[in-house]
Amino acid sequence: MRKRNYNMYIIIGSIASGIILGLIGFFILNLSELAIAGIAIAVAPYLIIKMREQAWITEIEDQFPEFLRALADSQAAGMTLPQAIKMAQDDDYGRLSDEIKIMASKISWGVPFDEVLTSFADKVKSENVQGTVSLIVIAHHAGGNIIKILESAAESARMMRGLAKEQASKLGQYT
Structure with missing residues (x-):
């Protein structure tokens, strides 16, 4: 149960970080690359955790x-x-x-x-x-x-x- 909560915190934290980075990059700095990096940061931990669970x-x-x-x-x-x-x-x-x-x-x-x-x-x-x-x-x-x-x-x-x-x-x- 503790591991699942830990994974949830990682996923929520990465999504929040990714969204913030994406919004800053896209709207404030006008860098679409930073917005794409934000999306990758938001999605990558979830995919890694799911791949490890499947393995x-x-x-x-x-x-x-x-x-x-x-x-x-x-x-x-x-x-x-x-x-x-x-x-x-x-x-x-x-x-x-x-x-x-x-x-x-x-x-x-x-x-x-x-x-x-x-x-x-x-x-x-x-x-x-x-x-x-x-x-x-x-x-x-x-x-x-x-x-x-x-x-x-x-x-x-x-x-x-x-x-x-x-x-x-x-x-x-x-x-």
């Missing part, structure tokens, strides 16, 4: 299928899903590792498993991750063969990432 989401989506596969393997070894998450915190999943550690901490504090996963999905803000987490939460409540569901969710997530990368590379040819 973070992309890296988490890339590692998510491996995490699901590890959960399935731990389940096959007889662990519960909360135990599997605690065990997965020792593995390296890139930026996803930090989120796994947060989930493991919440589980050890007694936060319900479903709430921990839902909170993770809400933080990531990825449709693929949110859909997969919803499926896992439903399967966890319903019982049944969670191992099969986790394996199929991992494969589905892997395929979705592959399709997204393929689409991005094809669209990149036209730009």
Whole structure:
């Protein structure tokens, strides 16, 4: 929450600075270049923050299928899903590792498993991750063969990432 407020202050400050610089440049000094620079100053921090957020989401989506596969393997070894998450915190999943550690901490504090996963999905803000987490939460409540569901969710997530990368590379040819 604190990071989001910090980002908001940066965006608001840059917009205000850009507008002031643009107005001074255009109306007082009659320099259209300064007005354009003001617009760039107003927009650049927002774009940089959004690009960093998207890179973070992309890296988490890339590692998510491996995490699901590890959960399935731990389940096959007889662990519960909360135990599997605690065990997965020792593995390296890139930026996803930090989120796994947060989930493991919440589980050890007694936060319900479903709430921990839902909170993770809400933080990531990825449709693929949110859909997969919803499926896992439903399967966890319903019982049944969670191992099969986790394996199929991992494969589905892997395929979705592959399709997204393929689409991005094809669209990149036209730009």
